[in-house]
Amino acid sequence: MISAAPPGGQGKLVSHILPPASKVDVLRTAAVPSETTLARADAAAFVLPAAEPEKSLAALPHAQLWQALHRRARGSSKTPLLVSRLPNRRHTLAAVGFLRPEAAGFERLDLAGRLARELVPSGAAALQCHAPGFDDAAAAAVLEALASAALASAAPMPHRKSEPPAPPALRRIDLHGAGELDVGRCTAIAEGNHLARWLATLPPNELDSVSYRRALQALARREGWTFRFYDERALERLGAGAFLAVSRANAHRGAGIVRLGYRPAARRGLRRIGLVGKGICFDTGGINLKAQKGMYTMHGDMQGSAVAVGTLLAITRSRAPWAVDCWLALTENEIGPRAYRPQEIVQAMNGVTIQVVHSDAEGRMALADTLTLASRAKPDLLVDFATLTGACVNALTERYSGAFTNRPGLEPALQAVGRSSGERIWCFPMDEDFDADIESPVADVQQCSAESKGDHILAARFLSRFVEADVPWVHVDLSSAERKHGLAHVPTEFTGFGVRYAAHLLADDDFLDALGTAG
Incomplete structure (x- = not known):
């Protein structure tokens, strides 16, 4: 909690003016998410190439679930996000988005932001991110966008409420297949x-x-x-x-x-x-x-x-x-x-x-x-x-x-x-x-x-x-x-x-x- 500030316009305590330090670790891993690893995760975000969604979904853990959700979402005016709890013991909250490989930076960030807004407020402490089907450079760019969006959504903002909102729970982001992504620069x-x-x-x-x-x-x-x-x-x-x-x-x-x-x-x-x-x-x-x-x-x-x-x-x-x-x-x-x-x-x-x-x-x-x-x-x-x-x-x-x-x-x-x-x-x-x-x-x-x-x-x-x-x-x-x-x-x-x-x-x-x- 950020405590209420003292009254008056001058002489503020510096602790009220500067934000708290980030408590989220961003980690790279070469491992590919599986049904087993997802069962240990609170939340997961997947970004797939937009050209052949059915083919891309077939390669995901719990593929039948995602393919059924995608068929149901056809005809949407906006490229859909597929969001579901996974059928595992943790009921992992997962979301899938689709992106053109040649998409510019804003399009990547916008999709990443939509995914983060579905997942981060859920109270997830650990988030797994994966971008299968892209070449190494494109995958790194997508994963950087996902990490940036998750960090932006998890960053606490000033409040002076008598009953403060629950602080962001996110503590860890795992980027699967991030290659040479400079995680330090991203954070x-x-x-x-x-x-x-x-x-x-x-x-x-x-x-x-x-x-x-x-x-x-x-x-x-x-x-x-x-x-x-x-x-x-x-x-x-x-x-x-x-x-x-x-x-x-x-x-x-x-x-x-x-x-x-x-x-x-x-x-x-x-x-x-x-x-x-x-x-x-x-x-x-x-x-x-x-x-x-x-x-x-x-x-x-x-x-x-x-x-x-x-x-x-x-x-x-x-x-x-x-x-x-x-x-x-x-x-x-x-x-x-x-x-x-x-x-x-x-x-x-x-x-x-x-x-x-x-x-x-x-x-x-x-x-x-x-x-x-x-x-x-x-x-x-x-x-x-x-x-x-x-x-x-x-x-x-x-x-x-x-x-x-x-x-x-x-x-x-x-x-x-x-x-x-x-x-x-x-x-x-x-x-x-x-x-x-x-x-x-x-x-x-x-x-x-x-x-x-x-x-x-x-x-x-x-x-x-x-x-x-x-x-x-x-x-x-x-x-x-x-x-x-x-x-x-x-x-x-x-x-x-x-x-x-x-x-x-x-x-x-x-x-x-x-x-x-x-x-």
Whole structure:
């Protein structure tokens, strides 16, 4: 049980802010499930090639049961899942799904999520997974998806109920025939995704920029990261007028920019990566106040920062060979006598003057100075994550997220990683002529356009002014950060989208080759 948190908005116990450690072991085995081994299992998931289902089912333990269920399910509008208790002494709960061998990552994860939602909530402590009939590479990909889905479904989320729900029972996942699957990397990504979702779910009276910073400091000690905090006084000395415009209405003076650093044991010749995250712990909209419907989930407006730190955790747990700095812009966007207003002119850290148009475009303001700091460190790649614009949701829905880059040659590889990882992105244009829509008669640039057409593109053009020209940069507008009933293998409304994508991106040879020629 996660105990109820103490009252008040600051000084939270770190134990309430960070999630509990995973208690699930993921193991590879070359053994093939049989009626005998299934009789010792609580639950089992099978994924079979979709082309010849009857033939594939004939090779499964309890084949006649599955074939009868399949015949009964024919004519279903959606590819059916076959779910049944097995006729053994344990009454093992088992489920069978079907998948095209050439299926892309999202399709694999979506099927795995459907299977996990049937099996994990049943109270199973041990889950067996098998993907017979696929070649080695395809089987490994399917089993990785099944493990990821089971871990996502079993990950506890914050609650403050007087009568707490039963904790997840899952303690072991056996992957049969997983071959060369990197189980450690799979669990590392799942842990990073869990951290991102957990943080986004916390109520705003518990996770504010003060408690968030303290939790990150504790996490840095635990994981061996370096930690530095640029408080408001330090940011004022640096001339971070864009960030400070947003933070000045806060009741506390705890806002600032956190820098976390990961360095692997081998430190020579490392590729240097910068991660940046928008961490607006609650967004009222400011003077341009949001309506109730738009404000209801604004405790989750810090998901960009949660994804960035979740990615850093996944990188650390997988012992990736990169030097990574993670920059998090932590503040609230409050309303009050000191709140920033339309038509103010502020100067960002790099000297660019900004005409404020709308106080609810605060994310790009906080990110502007954070990107300047991060790009001055001269990483080989800079990636930022932000729940930045409703326009991106309107363009893509919550199923995809948008991507923008100052290196157009990276776009094919960026989208390819989305297809293979299952966290899909779509690249938008960033042509210079869009700048005409954010020209200002009184400053170097307008914060946004009053017309609101293509705001996701204009926001990216705005942010590009704060990235050093010699730094390859990717901006991810997290339109799929929040989706009712979850997305793909993730069952929760806050999806943690981006952790899996970034981990796959940084390990993708085609992307790294493109990065080498795009810089």
